[in-house]
Amino acid sequence: MTLWTAIRMTIVLMVLTGIVYPLAMAGLANLIFPYQAQGSLIVRDGRVVGSALIGQNFSSVRYFHGRPSAAGDKGYDASASSGSNLGPTNKTLIQSVRQRLKDFLEKNPGVSASQVPVDLVTASGSGLDPEISPAAAKLQVAGVAKARGLSEDQVRDLVRAHTRRRWAGVFGEPGVNVLELNLALDDLSATLRVGMKTSP
Secondary structure, eight states: OOOHHHHHHHHHHIIIIIIIHHHHHHHHHHHOOOHHHHTOEEEEEEEEETTTTSOOOOOOOOOOOOOOOOOSSSSGGGGOOOOOOOOOTTTHHHHHHHHHHHHHHHHHTOOOOOOGGGGGGGSSSSSSEEEOOHHHHHHHHHHHHHHTOOOOOHHHHHHHTTOOOOOOOOOOOOEEEHHHHHHHHHHHHHHHHHHHOOOO
16 A cells, blocks of 8 residues: 555656646746747747857957857867866866967967966856956957957947946946947948948
């Protein structure tokens, strides 16, 4: 009798917690927060270009660069989300940070090593961080503006517009979503090109 009761309870709990509850939560999330429930996907011209929650690798000098990634062989692999698990005294980590710093300084002349925020040379724990600090974004303004033929003020305004503030003014740290900022850059460049073509 006790065994049969245990089996029935196990089956009921499996159905409730393994089927009913997940389906109810997924349905409720899609109803109340459809954008977030579908992965916070960003669509341009009818095509998904990425997610606001997952970083991407931008290598062109025309774009802001995100935080380095240790997820997968090429980075930003959501199926291999992880950090490097290397300690602060690990030689491989130290060499990687030095190389990233060297690469950044070569692409951003006039910037000193002491100005570079740590998030531009170290990977996050997930390897998928979509944001950089406002300081990291501001440091790239001059290089991106020059590569695109824009004024630094125009690019700085975009950074300011895409900076996420602390929640309720207290919790968390400000951040700049790199994908959203780079898409805004493309939109601005396209608008200026159209304006130049239509001007007399």
